[in-house]
Amino acid sequence: xxxxxxxxxxxxxxxxxxxxxxxxxxxxxxxxxxxxxxxxxxxxxxxxxxxxxxxxxxxxxxxxxxxxxxxxxxxxxxxxxxxxxxxxxxxxxxxxxxxxxxxxxxxxxxxxxxxxxxxxxxxxxxxxxxxxxxxxxxxxxxxxxxxxxxxxxxxxxxxxxxxxxxxxxxxxxxxxxxxxxxxxxxxxxxxxxxxxxxxxxxxxxxxxxxxxxxxxxxxxxxxxxxxxxxxxxxxxxxxxxxxxxxxxxxxxxxxxxxxxxxxxxxxxxxxxxxxxxxxxxxx
Amino acid sequence: xxxxxxxxxxxxxxxxxxxxxxxxxxxxxxxxxxxxxxxxxxxxxxxxxxxxxxxxxxxxxxxxxxxxxxxxxxxxxxxxxxxxxxxxxxxxxxxxxxxxxxxxxxxxxxxxxxxxxxxxxxxxxxxxxxxxxxxxxxxxxxxxxxxxxx
Numbered sequence: 001x002x003x004x005x006x007x008x009x010x011x012x013x014x015x016x017x018x019x020x021x022x023x024x025x026x027x028x029x030x031x032x033x034x035x036x037x038x039x040x041x042x043x044x045x046x047x048x049x050x051x052x053x054x055x056x057x058x059x060x061x062x063x064x065x066x067x068x069x070x071x072x073x074x075x076x077x078x079x080x081x082x083x084x085x086x087x088x089x090x091x092x093x094x095x096x097x098x099x100x101x102x103x104x105x106x107x108x109x110x111x112x113x114x115x116x117x118x119x120x121x122x123x124x125x126x127x128x129x130x131x132x133x134x135x136x137x138x139x140x141x142x143x144x145x146x147x148x149x150x151x152x153x154x155x156x157x158x159x160x161x162x163x164x165x166x167x168x169x170x171x172x173x174x175x176x177x178x179x180x181x182x183x184x185x186x187x188x189x190x191x192x193x194x195x196x197x198x199x200x201x202x203x204x205x206x207x208x209x210x211x212x213x214x215x216x217x218x219x220x221x222x223x224x225x226x227x228x229x230x231x232x233x234x235x236x237x238x239x240x241x242x243x244x245x246x247x248x249x250x251x252x253x254x255x256x257x258x259x260x261x262x263x264x265x266x267x268x269x270x271x272x273x274x275x276x277x278x279x280x281x282x283x
Numbered sequence: 284x285x286x287x288x289x290x291x292x293x294x295x296x297x298x299x300x301x302x303x304x305x306x307x308x309x310x311x312x313x314x315x316x317x318x319x320x321x322x323x324x325x326x327x328x329x330x331x332x333x334x335x336x337x338x339x340x341x342x343x344x345x346x347x348x349x350x351x352x353x354x355x356x357x358x359x360x361x362x363x364x365x366x367x368x369x370x371x372x373x374x375x376x377x378x379x380x381x382x383x384x385x386x387x388x389x390x391x392x393x394x395x396x397x398x399x400x401x402x403x404x405x406x407x408x409x410x411x412x413x414x415x416x417x418x419x420x421x422x423x424x425x426x427x428x429x430x431x432x433x
Contacts, residue, residue: 006285006302006348029346036305036344037325049302051349078338102409104387105326107338108345190408191327 001039005048012167015050016140020163022048028165029053030074031108033101034117058167063089068173071111073166077124078106090171092127092180092199099123099184102191112166115148118158119193121214125152126199127182129219130209133171139164149211152218177204179281183270187257195258198246198270202278205231210242210271215250215263222246225271234279243272287351291316292360300347307331309347310357318358318382322411329410332383333357339390341409358382363389365427374423376414384410388424396432400425 009015019026026048029035038044052058058073063085071080077097080086087094100106100114100123114124115135125148133148140163148169151158160166174180182199186192197213208229210222225245229238252263288297291314298313307324310316310333322330324343331342334356365385368374375381384407391398391406398406403421412420 001303001305003301003303006346032346032349033326033341033344036346039303040325049346051346053349101326102329102341103390103406104329104332104339104341104409105344107340190405 001036002042002045004039004046006051007048008051008054010054010056012055012138012165015052015055015165016138016163018048018050019165020140024162026050026162028116031076031110031113033105033109034113052165063173065173067170069171071169071171073110073112073168075111076107077101077109077111077114078103080111081106089174090127090131090180092130092182092201093124093171095182096123096127096184096197096199099186099190099192112169115151115169116158116160116166118152118154118156118218120155120217120219121194121197122219123182123184123194123197123213125219126197126211126213127180127201128169128171129211129221130180130182130199130201131171131174132201132209133169135166136168136170137164138167143167149219149221154217174201175203175206177206177282178202179278179283181274181277181281183274183277185266185270193257196252196263196266196270198267198274200271200274200278202229202275202282204279204282205233207231210246210275212246212250212267212271215252215267217251220249220251222249222271224249229275234275239272239275239279242275243268246271285348285351287348289350289352290354292356298347302346302348304347305343306333306335306345306347306350306355307342309350310342310355313347316357316359320379320382322379322383327409327411328380328383329387329407330380330383332386332410334386334390337390337393339387356386358386361385361389363392363427364430365389365392365424368423368426368430369420372423372426373419374415376412380410380412380414384412384420388420388427391424392428392431397428398424 027046060072225242247268320330322328
């Protein structure tokens, strides 16, 4: 790695001030599993690395049946994977983190790091968006909240300003009779990036969210498919129509993992499968 | 340079590190512990796996200075039936993945003394071996687990 200045701020204000002072040339460090790779491979440049691990209060993971789940900036993927609360109430998010890197990576990688990296194929994003997650942001100008589905502006790009940090993600508590699923499609079982990812959060005869990963510049909701299903009694024919709609709403590219036509086809297959399973789980 | 103090294989140690050095380089070049291997250096191969506060992680993806105040265990600090069983059952061939593999397997057995084959394969998914085809490694971990339970 190239040399950089290194800081361990003790407060969010200090962290924001450092990020502001260095502009885009400072990088926040939490888990480091993306940042250090990108620094080593010179995909990203840092004159300054701001380690946020010494800031108190960012490590909390808590659940309340009314308020839902709160994930602090330092909560690792592994903590989500093994927590009995998330296993019970946020099973699609748990499915996603189980397929993120290795245990070694998950012991370091943070959920919020995965979010801020904004990879179109990031596994945690579809289930979090399907569950209606909201991010809390802290910056020099104060704090703000943004729904996760509006957080991304392109591959690797978000609404974050250079002096801002995401401090927490809040995920609403699941409604009764809700089924959740994340299906990841890759070329192998482990240590793989998603070729296509589909998350569904479905509440019987009520709201449904379908989120597609790795088939557009950002994770996207298949909104036309959602409209077909929301509040309706769902049967096989309706699932088929929704799957076809999701396929048409996806905008995949061709790359080393798959070509666009294959990805689009798989969106249909996986959406159908995910809807059926979410429906079974909700009943 | 930043001075850090850590517990390394049970001993208090002080190291002076440049902040941009990985924990892996700090262990190998500053602490003189070359058992931990550098394979890919980007978190894909698992050869550099060490325990930090009991948790397995890739030491190439952690800054050395982040180990300040923490407890690090490398292959040199592990004495476990795994080592004998890897030798006995051919779980080590060229040997390059073996230190990371054993550190990971120890972490796995500490958490789950009786893992199924699927749980072992899931557990070592981040440790790449190009010699054994994994079967002998899985068998060695199973044999060590059995020995531990006796």
